[in-house]
Amino acid sequence: MVAPPDNDVLWARALHFQHHDGSPALQGVSLGVQEGEILAVSGPRGSGKSTLLGCLSGLLRAGSGEVWFNSVPVHRMGPLARERLRRDRFGWIDPAPVLVPELNVWENAALPLMLRGTSRRRAKKVALEWLERLDIGDRARRRPHQLRQAERQRVCIARALAPSPTVLFADEPSAPLHRADRGHVLRTLTTAARSHGITVVLATHDPETAALADRTVSLLDGRRVNTVHLPPVSETEGRAACSLSV
Numbered sequence: 001m002v003a004p005p006d007n008d009v010l011w012a013r014a015l016h017f018q019h020h021d022g023s024p025a026l027q028g029v030s031l032g033v034q035e036g037e038i039l040a041v042s043g044p045r046g047s048g049k050s051t052l053l054g055c056l057s058g059l060l061r062a063g064s065g066e067v068w069f070n071s072v073p074v075h076r077m078g079p080l081a082r083e084r085l086r087r088d089r090f091g092w093i094d095p096a097p098v099l100v101p102e103l104n105v106w107e108n109a110a111l112p113l114m115l116r117g118t119s120r121r122r123a124k125k126v127a128l129e130w131l132e133r134l135d136i137g138d139r140a141r142r143r144p145h146q147l148r149q150a151e152r153q154r155v156c157i158a159r160a161l162a163p164s165p166t167v168l169f170a171d172e173p174s175a176p177l178h179r180a181d182r183g184h185v186l187r188t189l190t191t192a193a194r195s196h197g198i199t200v201v202l203a204t205h206d207p208e209t210a211a212l213a214d215r216t217v218s219l220l221d222g223r224r225v226n227t228v229h230l231p232p233v234s235e236t237e238g239r240a241a242c243s244l245s246v
């Protein structure tokens with residue numbers, strides 16, 4: 001067995017994943033992510049980006065292959081250990097903002113901290129700081145339904161950053177944001193990650209978003225390819241609009 005390199009916080013080898021209906025989402029993907037690195041995973045719709053983030057974070061169990069986090073074999077962990085790992089060490093941002101409707105904005109942002117055992121008072125303070133940084137501090141006492149979609153996504157980003165996770169998985173985090181908001185929010189995210197030493201794995205099909213990363217790995221049909229040239233297309237144009245070199 002090959003040991004993962006020491007300076008890789010995440011390391012995956014020959015990941016294969018097939019969905020229940022037989023869709024082959026990953027077909028032998030290997031990669032390493034260095035500590036503090038912002039890595040973009042790019043590729044057109046359906047290329048396997050979300051599935052790869054799911055496997056790297058332990059949310060999905062690959063059919064075969066290995067995932068190591070800080071030299072710990074995630075692929076050998078049971079569901080409970082993977083759950084704890086995600087709760088204590090990882091952060092996650094989905095393409096669509098999902099918040100607890102019964103909690104206000106700061107309570108939503110403070111939730112992962114409180115789940116990790118931080119006191120309510122301290123969690124509130126940290127959550128409010130992150131909400132300020134993402135320009136939604138003034139919405140802290142509102143309920144999610146009183147916010148616009150783009151504001152709800154900012155809350156999700158604050159919630160993911162507040163506990164300073166070791167690795168933050170961001171799956172198309174700017175999808176619900178208006179174009180004018182995107183650059184600012186993504187720069188806030190990447191600047192905060194760099195200043196707190198948070199490693200980020202960022203799935204995106206947008207070249208401008210990928211450009212904010214230190215490095216990009218490209219996927220096509222569940223395989224790594226050297227480059228996928230993605231013009232800034234509308235989402236409906238799909239994979240026909242890309243060219244590749246393998």
Ligand SMILES: Nc1ncnc2c1ncn2[C@@H]1O[C@H](COP(=O)(O)OP(=O)(O)OP(=O)(O)O)[C@@H](O)[C@H]1O
Pocket residue numbers: 019020021023024025043044045046047048049050051052203205
């Ligand atoms: N729950 C599922 N059941 C069956 N097939 C799925 C499921 N989720 C994804 N797939 C298929 O697996 C492949 C990879 O999907 P995945 O969502 O990982 O790609 P992606 O690059 O993240 O795409 P997108 O940008 O649309 O989210 C695609 O062919 C997709 O249709």
